[in-house]
Amino acid sequence: MALVAGWLVPGAGHLMLGKWVRASLLAAAIVGMFAIGIALQGKVYSPNTGDPLDMLGFAGDLGSGLLYGLARMLGWGQAPVVTAVADYGTKFIVVAGLLNIVAAVDAHSLASGRKRS
Helix, strand or coil: CHHHHHHHCCCHHHHHCCCHHHHHHHHHHHHHHHHHHHHCCCCCCCCCCCCHHHHHHHHHHHCCCHHHHHHHHHCCCCCCCCCHHHHHHHHHHHHHHHHHHHHHHHHHHHHHCCCCC
16 A cells, blocks of 8 residues: 555655655655756656657656646646756656655555565
8 A cells, every 4th residue: 555655645655654754855855856847847758659768758757646647637748848958857757756666665665564664
């Protein structure tokens, strides 16, 4: 359960385990990076079967869980990337998703006892 909760909402897996400091730091980092990426007009990838790099970008973005769904519903990150700053924004969004996946797996490892605090 911690794995799914941690994936859907950044930091929720750790919060379920009573690690509220770690949960708040992870949530702040992931949501902050995602918001910075959106503010820099980064691209939010959509599912497609074309370019392999686009598919990897989509996988990274999908790691953000509900943040990705929110961005797609509100139309954030749909403009074409035309500046270097927007490209940096795209990287912020992808890295936020990848960090969220690592955090969710960490919460799962803590919950299953494979890892100690």
